[in-house]
Amino acid sequence: MPRLMLTLGLIATAALPVTAQVAPGRDSIPTRTALARLGLEREWTTTLPVGNVDERINHANLHDNTLFAQTNRGLVHAIDAATGRRLWSRRLSEGPTLGFDISTNSDQVFVTLQDTLYCLERGSGHILWTVRLEAMPSTGTVADEEVVAVGLRTGKIVAYTTRDHSRDNPVPGRSPGSFAWAWQTQGIVDAAPIISPEVVVFGSEDNRVYAATRRDKNERPTLLYRYVTQGPVIGHLTPLGRRTVVVPCADYNLYAIDLYTGANRWIIPTSAPISTQPLVIGTDVVAINDDGRLLIIDGREGTIRGDSQTNSRLIRAASPTRIYLTTSNHDLEIADRQTGQIVASARDTVQRAGLTIRQLSIPVVNTEHDRLFLVSPDGILYAIREIGRIEPSPLRDPNWPAFGTVPPEGFRSDADELLSPSPDPEPNPDAPANVPPPPDDLFGEEP
DSSP, rough: OBOOOHHHHHHHHHHOOOOOOOOOOOGGGOOOHHHHHHEEEEEEEEEEOOOOOOEEEEEEEEEEEEEEEEETSEEEEETTTTTTOOEEEEESSSSSOOOOOOOEEEEEEEETTEEEEEEETTTTTTTEEEEEEEOOOOEEEEOOSSSSEEEESEEEEEEEEOSSTTTTTTSSOOOTTTTEEEOSSSSOOOOEEESSSEEEEEEETTTTTEEEEEOTTTOOOEEEEEESSOOOOOOEEEETTTTEEEEOOOOEEEEEEEEOOOOEEEEEOOOSSSSOOOOOEEEEEEEEEOOEEEEEEEEOOOOOEEEEOOOEEEEEEOOSSEEEEEEOOOOOOEETTOOEEEEEEIIIIIIIIIOTTTTTBBBOOOOOSOOOOEOOOTEEEEEEEETOOSSSSOSSSTTOTTTOOTTTTTSSSSGGGGGGGGOOOOOTTTTTTTOOOOHHHHHHHHO
16 A cells, blocks of 8 residues: 655655755866767756765656656656756655656656655656555656556566546546556566556566556456567567567567567567667667667568667667767767768767767667757756757657557558658758758768
8 A cells, every 4th residue: 555645754855955066077068069060059958956965866867858867865856858947856765776767647757766666746746655665676667647567676567556546436446556466577677668558568587578458447467478589678668650569688689579469570680689778760660789789670671771880889869860879988979860870980079079978977868859868977967959950850750649559440450550651861951051061971081
Protein backbone atom coordinates (compact mmCIF):
# COMPACT_ATOMS: atom_id res chain seq x y z
CA MET A 1 0.00 0.00 0.00
CA PRO A 2 1.26 3.52 -0.64
CA ARG A 3 2.43 5.77 2.15
CA LEU A 4 0.64 9.09 1.77
CA MET A 5 2.91 11.96 2.74
CA LEU A 6 2.05 13.83 5.95
CA THR A 7 2.47 17.53 6.54
CA LEU A 8 6.02 17.24 7.88
CA GLY A 9 7.06 15.28 4.81
CA LEU A 10 5.64 17.91 2.52
CA ILE A 11 7.48 20.64 4.38
CA ALA A 12 10.73 18.70 4.19
CA THR A 13 10.44 18.32 0.45
CA ALA A 14 9.28 21.85 -0.38
CA ALA A 15 10.80 23.63 -3.33
CA LEU A 16 14.49 24.12 -2.66
CA PRO A 17 15.95 27.59 -2.25
CA VAL A 18 19.25 28.32 -3.95
CA THR A 19 21.80 27.51 -1.24
CA ALA A 20 24.92 27.06 -3.32
CA GLN A 21 25.90 27.41 -6.91
CA VAL A 22 29.07 26.55 -8.75
CA ALA A 23 30.33 28.95 -11.39
CA PRO A 24 30.89 27.29 -14.76
CA GLY A 25 34.43 26.76 -15.97
CA ARG A 26 35.57 28.12 -19.31
CA ASP A 27 35.50 24.62 -20.81
CA SER A 28 31.79 24.36 -19.94
CA ILE A 29 30.88 27.20 -22.28
CA PRO A 30 30.40 26.31 -25.97
CA THR A 31 31.34 29.57 -27.69
CA ARG A 32 29.24 31.08 -30.43
CA THR A 33 32.19 30.98 -32.82
CA ALA A 34 32.96 27.30 -32.22
CA LEU A 35 29.31 26.32 -32.63
CA ALA A 36 28.94 28.37 -35.81
CA ARG A 37 31.91 26.59 -37.39
CA LEU A 38 29.82 23.43 -37.12
CA GLY A 39 26.62 25.05 -38.35
CA LEU A 40 25.20 25.17 -34.81
CA GLU A 41 23.91 27.84 -32.46
CA ARG A 42 22.79 28.07 -28.86
CA GLU A 43 19.02 28.04 -28.33
CA TRP A 44 19.10 28.65 -24.59
CA THR A 45 21.19 28.13 -21.50
CA THR A 46 20.31 27.92 -17.83
CA THR A 47 21.98 27.27 -14.50
CA LEU A 48 20.49 24.99 -11.84
CA PRO A 49 21.06 25.20 -8.08
CA VAL A 50 22.84 22.08 -6.87
CA GLY A 51 22.50 22.60 -3.12
CA ASN A 52 25.44 21.42 -1.02
CA VAL A 53 29.11 21.84 -1.90
CA ASP A 54 29.54 18.14 -2.76
CA GLU A 55 26.24 17.90 -4.66
CA ARG A 56 26.33 17.35 -8.42
CA ILE A 57 23.95 16.57 -11.27
CA ASN A 58 24.34 12.84 -11.90
CA HIS A 59 21.50 12.09 -14.34
CA ALA A 60 19.30 13.87 -16.86
CA ASN A 61 16.68 12.76 -19.35
CA LEU A 62 14.08 14.23 -21.67
CA HIS A 63 10.45 13.14 -21.51
CA ASP A 64 7.52 14.78 -23.30
CA ASN A 65 9.49 18.00 -23.87
CA THR A 66 10.42 18.31 -20.19
CA LEU A 67 14.08 17.98 -19.25
CA PHE A 68 14.60 16.39 -15.84
CA ALA A 69 17.90 16.74 -14.00
CA GLN A 70 18.72 14.88 -10.77
CA THR A 71 21.52 15.30 -8.26
CA ASN A 72 23.40 12.71 -6.22
CA ARG A 73 21.57 14.05 -3.13
CA GLY A 74 18.00 13.51 -4.24
CA LEU A 75 17.21 16.92 -5.75
CA VAL A 76 15.03 16.86 -8.89
CA HIS A 77 14.69 19.76 -11.34
CA ALA A 78 12.09 20.04 -14.12
CA ILE A 79 13.00 22.31 -17.03
CA ASP A 80 10.92 23.34 -20.03
CA ALA A 81 12.96 21.88 -22.90
CA ALA A 82 11.68 24.50 -25.35
CA THR A 83 12.70 27.58 -23.34
CA GLY A 84 15.11 26.44 -20.61
CA ARG A 85 12.80 27.84 -17.93
CA ARG A 86 13.01 25.97 -14.65
CA LEU A 87 9.51 24.78 -13.80
CA TRP A 88 10.18 23.53 -10.28
CA SER A 89 12.74 21.86 -8.03
CA ARG A 90 12.00 19.26 -5.37
CA ARG A 91 14.25 17.69 -2.73
CA LEU A 92 13.20 14.04 -2.31
CA SER A 93 16.16 12.68 -0.35
CA GLU A 94 19.23 13.79 1.56
CA GLY A 95 21.30 10.64 1.13
CA PRO A 96 23.42 9.53 -1.82
CA THR A 97 21.26 8.47 -4.75
CA LEU A 98 21.64 7.05 -8.25
CA GLY A 99 19.69 8.61 -11.08
CA PHE A 100 17.26 6.78 -13.37
CA ASP A 101 15.06 8.11 -16.15
CA ILE A 102 11.97 10.02 -15.06
CA SER A 103 8.66 9.58 -16.89
CA THR A 104 5.33 11.42 -17.00
CA ASN A 105 1.73 11.10 -17.97
CA SER A 106 -0.59 14.05 -18.60
CA ASP A 107 -0.44 15.44 -15.06
CA GLN A 108 1.99 13.29 -13.03
CA VAL A 109 5.76 12.73 -12.79
CA PHE A 110 7.29 9.43 -11.62
CA VAL A 111 10.72 9.25 -9.99
CA THR A 112 12.65 6.45 -8.28
CA LEU A 113 15.23 7.25 -5.62
CA GLN A 114 16.82 4.38 -3.70
CA ASP A 115 13.97 1.94 -2.98
CA THR A 116 11.14 4.48 -3.21
CA LEU A 117 8.84 5.38 -6.09
CA TYR A 118 7.54 8.95 -5.99
CA CYS A 119 4.51 10.33 -7.79
CA LEU A 120 4.69 14.12 -8.16
CA GLU A 121 2.26 16.64 -9.52
CA ARG A 122 3.55 17.55 -12.97
CA GLY A 123 2.79 21.26 -12.74
CA SER A 124 4.30 21.93 -9.31
CA GLY A 125 6.45 18.97 -8.24
CA HIS A 126 4.34 18.46 -5.10
CA ILE A 127 4.42 14.88 -3.80
CA LEU A 128 1.12 13.07 -4.35
CA TRP A 129 2.07 9.62 -3.03
CA THR A 130 5.02 7.31 -2.53
CA VAL A 131 5.55 3.56 -2.57
CA ARG A 132 8.35 1.55 -0.98
CA LEU A 133 9.69 -0.89 -3.59
CA GLU A 134 10.55 -4.45 -2.57
CA ALA A 135 14.04 -4.09 -4.11
CA MET A 136 16.28 -1.44 -5.57
CA PRO A 137 15.30 -0.27 -9.08
CA SER A 138 17.32 -1.26 -12.12
CA THR A 139 15.49 0.96 -14.63
CA GLY A 140 13.76 4.27 -14.84
CA THR A 141 10.01 4.55 -14.73
CA VAL A 142 7.56 4.34 -17.62
CA ALA A 143 3.93 5.39 -17.35
CA ASP A 144 0.65 5.99 -19.09
CA GLU A 145 -2.60 7.35 -17.69
CA GLU A 146 -3.39 4.16 -15.75
CA VAL A 147 -0.15 2.59 -14.50
CA VAL A 148 3.50 3.32 -13.80
CA ALA A 149 6.03 0.50 -14.07
CA VAL A 150 9.66 0.06 -13.03
CA GLY A 151 12.23 -2.73 -13.30
CA LEU A 152 13.90 -4.09 -10.16
CA ARG A 153 17.33 -5.64 -9.62
CA THR A 154 15.61 -8.91 -8.80
CA GLY A 155 14.51 -9.21 -12.43
CA LYS A 156 10.96 -8.20 -11.73
CA ILE A 157 8.82 -5.59 -13.49
CA VAL A 158 6.31 -4.09 -11.04
CA ALA A 159 3.45 -1.70 -11.83
CA TYR A 160 1.29 0.57 -9.69
CA THR A 161 -2.04 2.27 -10.32
CA THR A 162 -1.86 5.99 -11.10
CA ARG A 163 -5.58 6.84 -10.93
CA ASP A 164 -8.27 6.57 -8.27
CA HIS A 165 -10.63 3.74 -9.16
CA SER A 166 -11.84 3.15 -5.60
CA ARG A 167 -15.28 4.59 -6.44
CA ASP A 168 -15.73 2.94 -9.81
CA ASN A 169 -19.13 1.47 -10.64
CA PRO A 170 -20.22 -1.23 -10.65
CA VAL A 171 -16.98 -2.73 -9.26
CA PRO A 172 -14.65 -0.51 -7.20
CA GLY A 173 -11.00 -0.69 -8.22
CA ARG A 174 -7.64 0.34 -6.80
CA SER A 175 -6.60 3.64 -5.29
CA PRO A 176 -3.59 5.65 -6.55
CA GLY A 177 -0.26 4.03 -5.69
CA SER A 178 -1.78 0.58 -5.20
CA PHE A 179 -0.04 -2.48 -6.55
CA ALA A 180 -1.36 -3.29 -10.03
CA TRP A 181 0.71 -6.22 -11.30
CA ALA A 182 4.21 -7.69 -11.47
CA TRP A 183 6.16 -9.95 -13.79
CA GLN A 184 9.22 -11.98 -12.80
CA THR A 185 12.05 -12.70 -15.25
CA GLN A 186 15.16 -14.80 -14.68
CA GLY A 187 17.66 -11.99 -15.18
CA ILE A 188 18.19 -8.33 -14.41
CA VAL A 189 15.92 -5.95 -16.32
CA ASP A 190 18.18 -3.17 -17.62
CA ALA A 191 15.69 -1.01 -19.49
CA ALA A 192 12.21 0.22 -18.69
CA PRO A 193 9.35 -1.57 -20.47
CA ILE A 194 7.28 -0.17 -23.32
CA ILE A 195 3.66 0.34 -22.28
CA SER A 196 1.15 0.58 -25.10
CA PRO A 197 -2.66 0.60 -24.85
CA GLU A 198 -2.93 -3.15 -25.43
CA VAL A 199 0.48 -4.63 -24.65
CA VAL A 200 3.41 -4.21 -22.27
CA VAL A 201 6.76 -5.44 -23.59
CA PHE A 202 10.17 -5.64 -21.88
CA GLY A 203 13.53 -7.36 -22.16
CA SER A 204 15.78 -9.09 -19.65
CA GLU A 205 19.29 -10.38 -19.21
CA ASP A 206 17.74 -13.87 -19.31
CA ASN A 207 17.94 -13.64 -23.14
CA ARG A 208 14.24 -13.00 -23.59
CA VAL A 209 11.76 -10.35 -24.60
CA TYR A 210 8.38 -10.66 -22.89
CA ALA A 211 5.06 -9.31 -24.15
CA ALA A 212 1.76 -9.44 -22.28
CA THR A 213 -1.73 -8.06 -22.88
CA ARG A 214 -3.11 -5.41 -20.51
CA ARG A 215 -6.66 -4.79 -21.67
CA ASP A 216 -8.20 -4.84 -18.19
CA LYS A 217 -6.66 -2.20 -15.93
CA ASN A 218 -7.62 -4.22 -12.84
CA GLU A 219 -6.08 -7.50 -13.93
CA ARG A 220 -2.54 -8.84 -14.26
CA PRO A 221 -1.36 -8.87 -17.90
CA THR A 222 -1.58 -12.19 -19.73
CA LEU A 223 1.50 -13.52 -21.50
CA LEU A 224 1.38 -13.21 -25.28
CA TYR A 225 4.84 -14.58 -26.09
CA ARG A 226 8.46 -14.87 -25.08
CA TYR A 227 10.94 -13.96 -27.79
CA VAL A 228 14.26 -15.76 -27.26
CA THR A 229 17.56 -14.13 -28.24
CA GLN A 230 21.08 -15.55 -28.06
CA GLY A 231 22.29 -13.05 -25.48
CA PRO A 232 21.17 -10.60 -22.78
CA VAL A 233 18.82 -7.80 -23.78
CA ILE A 234 20.59 -4.84 -22.19
CA GLY A 235 19.64 -1.83 -24.32
CA HIS A 236 16.39 0.08 -24.39
CA LEU A 237 13.66 -1.41 -26.54
CA THR A 238 12.43 1.16 -29.06
CA PRO A 239 9.02 1.46 -30.77
CA LEU A 240 8.98 1.66 -34.57
CA GLY A 241 5.90 2.59 -36.57
CA ARG A 242 2.71 1.28 -35.04
CA ARG A 243 3.48 -2.29 -33.97
CA THR A 244 7.18 -3.07 -34.33
CA VAL A 245 9.64 -3.27 -31.43
CA VAL A 246 13.36 -2.77 -32.06
CA VAL A 247 15.46 -4.88 -29.68
CA PRO A 248 19.19 -4.15 -29.18
CA CYS A 249 21.01 -7.19 -27.86
CA ALA A 250 24.39 -8.31 -26.52
CA ASP A 251 24.38 -11.24 -28.98
CA TYR A 252 25.66 -8.90 -31.75
CA ASN A 253 22.23 -8.58 -33.34
CA LEU A 254 19.55 -5.93 -33.69
CA TYR A 255 16.06 -7.42 -33.86
CA ALA A 256 12.73 -6.02 -35.07
CA ILE A 257 9.73 -8.02 -33.87
CA ASP A 258 5.98 -7.69 -34.12
CA LEU A 259 4.47 -6.21 -30.96
CA TYR A 260 1.46 -8.55 -30.99
CA THR A 261 2.91 -11.82 -32.24
CA GLY A 262 6.67 -11.73 -31.66
CA ALA A 263 7.25 -12.63 -35.31
CA ASN A 264 10.56 -11.54 -36.83
CA ARG A 265 10.37 -8.54 -39.12
CA TRP A 266 14.14 -8.49 -39.61
CA ILE A 267 17.44 -9.24 -37.88
CA ILE A 268 20.59 -7.18 -38.52
CA PRO A 269 24.01 -8.56 -37.47
CA THR A 270 25.95 -5.69 -35.87
CA SER A 271 29.40 -7.29 -35.20
CA ALA A 272 29.40 -6.23 -31.53
CA PRO A 273 26.95 -5.92 -28.63
CA ILE A 274 24.49 -3.04 -28.61
CA SER A 275 23.96 -1.65 -25.12
CA THR A 276 22.60 1.80 -25.98
CA GLN A 277 19.23 2.88 -27.26
CA PRO A 278 18.64 2.96 -31.03
CA LEU A 279 17.07 6.12 -32.40
CA VAL A 280 13.99 5.81 -34.61
CA ILE A 281 13.57 8.59 -37.18
CA GLY A 282 10.35 8.14 -39.11
CA THR A 283 10.68 4.57 -40.33
CA ASP A 284 14.48 4.51 -40.16
CA VAL A 285 16.42 2.96 -37.29
CA VAL A 286 19.79 4.45 -36.31
CA ALA A 287 21.91 2.25 -34.02
CA ILE A 288 25.49 2.20 -32.78
CA ASN A 289 27.25 -0.86 -31.37
CA ASP A 290 29.72 -0.92 -28.50
CA ASP A 291 32.64 -0.72 -30.95
CA GLY A 292 31.35 2.48 -32.57
CA ARG A 293 29.84 1.00 -35.73
CA LEU A 294 26.99 3.28 -36.84
CA LEU A 295 24.15 1.71 -38.82
CA ILE A 296 21.22 3.35 -40.59
CA ILE A 297 18.52 0.77 -41.31
CA ASP A 298 15.40 1.01 -43.42
CA GLY A 299 12.86 -0.21 -40.87
CA ARG A 300 10.38 -1.23 -43.55
CA GLU A 301 12.75 -3.53 -45.40
CA GLY A 302 15.35 -4.37 -42.74
CA THR A 303 18.16 -3.30 -45.07
CA ILE A 304 21.27 -1.32 -44.17
CA ARG A 305 21.42 2.01 -45.98
CA GLY A 306 24.33 3.54 -44.05
CA ASP A 307 27.29 1.85 -42.37
CA SER A 308 30.32 3.64 -40.95
CA GLN A 309 32.92 3.37 -38.21
CA THR A 310 33.03 6.14 -35.60
CA ASN A 311 34.86 6.95 -32.39
CA SER A 312 31.53 7.42 -30.63
CA ARG A 313 29.56 5.24 -28.27
CA LEU A 314 26.25 7.09 -27.95
CA ILE A 315 23.69 8.62 -30.32
CA ARG A 316 22.49 11.87 -28.76
CA ALA A 317 20.12 13.44 -31.30
CA ALA A 318 19.28 13.65 -35.01
CA SER A 319 18.00 16.26 -37.43
CA PRO A 320 16.73 15.80 -41.00
CA THR A 321 20.34 16.07 -42.25
CA ARG A 322 22.59 15.08 -39.33
CA ILE A 323 23.15 12.60 -36.53
CA TYR A 324 24.86 13.82 -33.36
CA LEU A 325 27.05 11.40 -31.39
CA THR A 326 29.47 11.60 -28.47
CA THR A 327 32.61 9.63 -27.72
CA SER A 328 33.58 8.05 -24.41
CA ASN A 329 35.49 11.29 -23.71
CA HIS A 330 32.27 13.28 -24.33
CA ASP A 331 33.55 14.84 -27.56
CA LEU A 332 30.99 15.59 -30.27
CA GLU A 333 30.92 13.85 -33.65
CA ILE A 334 28.51 14.59 -36.51
CA ALA A 335 27.38 12.07 -39.12
CA ASP A 336 25.39 12.43 -42.31
CA ARG A 337 21.76 11.51 -41.69
CA GLN A 338 21.34 9.41 -44.85
CA THR A 339 24.70 7.63 -45.19
CA GLY A 340 26.03 7.59 -41.64
CA GLN A 341 29.42 8.83 -42.84
CA ILE A 342 31.26 11.05 -40.36
CA VAL A 343 31.35 14.66 -41.57
CA ALA A 344 32.89 16.13 -38.41
CA SER A 345 35.02 13.82 -36.27
CA ALA A 346 35.92 14.39 -32.63
CA ARG A 347 39.24 15.80 -33.85
CA ASP A 348 37.38 18.19 -36.14
CA THR A 349 35.00 19.45 -33.49
CA VAL A 350 37.67 19.86 -30.78
CA GLN A 351 40.87 20.85 -32.56
CA ARG A 352 39.59 22.49 -35.71
CA ALA A 353 36.24 23.99 -34.67
CA GLY A 354 37.34 24.63 -31.09
CA LEU A 355 34.24 23.09 -29.49
CA THR A 356 35.12 21.53 -26.12
CA ILE A 357 32.19 20.00 -24.21
CA ARG A 358 33.95 17.44 -22.04
CA GLN A 359 32.78 19.12 -18.84
CA LEU A 360 29.20 18.84 -20.13
CA SER A 361 29.42 15.14 -19.40
CA ILE A 362 25.87 14.15 -18.37
CA PRO A 363 24.41 12.37 -21.42
CA VAL A 364 20.90 13.18 -22.63
CA VAL A 365 19.46 11.15 -25.51
CA ASN A 366 16.78 13.08 -27.40
CA THR A 367 14.28 10.60 -28.86
CA GLU A 368 11.70 13.35 -29.54
CA HIS A 369 13.24 15.96 -31.85
CA ASP A 370 16.47 17.46 -33.16
CA ARG A 371 17.73 19.53 -30.21
CA LEU A 372 21.05 18.58 -28.63
CA PHE A 373 21.07 18.99 -24.83
CA LEU A 374 24.37 19.44 -22.97
CA VAL A 375 24.47 19.15 -19.17
CA SER A 376 27.35 19.57 -16.73
CA PRO A 377 27.60 18.06 -13.23
CA ASP A 378 27.74 21.58 -11.76
CA GLY A 379 24.32 22.45 -13.15
CA ILE A 380 24.98 24.19 -16.48
CA LEU A 381 22.49 23.29 -19.24
CA TYR A 382 22.56 24.15 -22.93
CA ALA A 383 20.15 23.50 -25.76
CA ILE A 384 21.89 23.51 -29.16
CA ARG A 385 20.24 23.63 -32.59
CA GLU A 386 21.28 23.90 -36.21
CA ILE A 387 21.59 27.51 -37.30
CA GLY A 388 18.23 28.94 -38.34
CA ARG A 389 16.22 25.85 -37.46
CA ILE A 390 13.84 27.75 -35.19
CA GLU A 391 11.20 25.08 -34.80
CA PRO A 392 12.22 21.61 -33.55
CA SER A 393 12.05 18.81 -36.12
CA PRO A 394 10.18 15.85 -34.57
CA LEU A 395 11.61 12.38 -35.14
CA ARG A 396 8.13 10.92 -35.48
CA ASP A 397 5.36 12.53 -37.50
CA PRO A 398 2.93 13.96 -34.89
CA ASN A 399 0.03 13.03 -37.17
CA TRP A 400 0.85 9.33 -37.03
CA PRO A 401 -1.23 7.11 -34.73
CA ALA A 402 0.31 6.31 -31.36
CA PHE A 403 2.43 3.19 -31.02
CA GLY A 404 0.42 0.11 -30.11
CA THR A 405 -2.95 1.47 -31.21
CA VAL A 406 -5.13 -0.68 -33.45
CA PRO A 407 -7.03 1.08 -36.26
CA PRO A 408 -10.84 0.68 -36.10
CA GLU A 409 -10.78 -1.34 -39.32
CA GLY A 410 -7.86 -3.46 -38.11
CA PHE A 411 -4.53 -3.93 -39.86
CA ARG A 412 -4.86 -4.75 -43.53
CA SER A 413 -1.50 -6.53 -43.38
CA ASP A 414 1.47 -6.81 -41.07
CA ALA A 415 3.56 -4.72 -43.46
CA ASP A 416 0.93 -1.97 -43.55
CA GLU A 417 1.74 -0.82 -40.03
CA LEU A 418 4.92 1.10 -40.82
CA LEU A 419 3.01 4.06 -42.23
CA SER A 420 4.87 6.34 -44.62
CA PRO A 421 8.58 6.50 -45.43
CA SER A 422 11.00 8.70 -43.53
CA PRO A 423 11.24 12.21 -44.93
CA ASP A 424 14.15 12.84 -47.26
CA PRO A 425 16.86 15.22 -46.08
CA GLU A 426 15.67 18.76 -46.42
CA PRO A 427 17.53 22.03 -46.82
CA ASN A 428 17.20 24.53 -44.00
CA PRO A 429 15.37 27.49 -45.60
CA ASP A 430 15.64 29.65 -42.48
CA ALA A 431 19.43 29.53 -42.23
CA PRO A 432 21.05 32.94 -42.89
CA ALA A 433 23.02 33.17 -46.12
CA ASN A 434 26.30 33.95 -44.34
CA VAL A 435 26.41 30.91 -42.04
CA PRO A 436 29.32 28.49 -42.38
CA PRO A 437 28.88 25.59 -44.81
CA PRO A 438 27.84 22.20 -43.45
CA PRO A 439 30.51 20.06 -41.78
CA ASP A 440 31.29 17.89 -44.81
CA ASP A 441 32.52 21.00 -46.64
CA LEU A 442 33.73 22.94 -43.62
CA PHE A 443 37.26 21.77 -43.02
CA GLY A 444 38.42 20.67 -46.47
CA GLU A 445 41.20 18.18 -46.98
CA GLU A 446 43.61 17.17 -44.23
CA PRO A 447 46.83 19.25 -44.47
